[in-house]
Amino acid sequence: MRDKKEINIHIGNEIRIARERAGLTQQQFGEMVSLGTKNVSDIERGVAGITISTLKRICEKLSISSDLIVFGDQGKNDVEYLADRLARLPADQFEAVEAFLNRTFELFARLDK
Numbered sequence: 001m002r003d004k005k006e007i008n009i010h011i012g013n014e015i016r017i018a019r020e021r022a023g024l025t026q027q028q029f030g031e032m033v034s035l036g037t038k039n040v041s042d043i044e045r046g047v048a049g050i051t052i053s054t055l056k057r058i059c060e061k062l063s064i065s066s067d068l069i070v071f072g073d074q075g076k077n078d079v080e081y082l083a084d085r086l087a088r089l090p091a092d093q094f095e096a097v098e099a100f101l102n103r104t105f106e107l108f109a110r111l112d113k
């Protein structure tokens with residue numbers, strides 16, 4: 001068995017948290033970032049490290065900052081976390097999310113009447 005480095009354990013745990021917050025299984029996440037399920041498991045458990053290019057790909061696909069993976073959430077609440085993710089979306093994806101949320105809020109407003 002390979003020795004676990006403290007930094008790999010930390011980064012792996014942060015990747016797991018980000019994956020779970022995105023509502024993805026290890027298999028879905030692996031497909032999204034071009035990693036096998038075993039690789040994802042090894043990374044999340046701190047058994048394997050990641051390259052900068054893999055970190056970049058993860059951050060791009062999850063629309064998160066690499067700071068979140070390297071330093072943790074630093075006490076951000078759910079709204080701040082989502083705001084950071086939204087700020088990183090390409091304009092067309094942001095517009096799609098905004099339209100979805102506006103329709104959702106309209107529906108909620110109608111239900112409250």
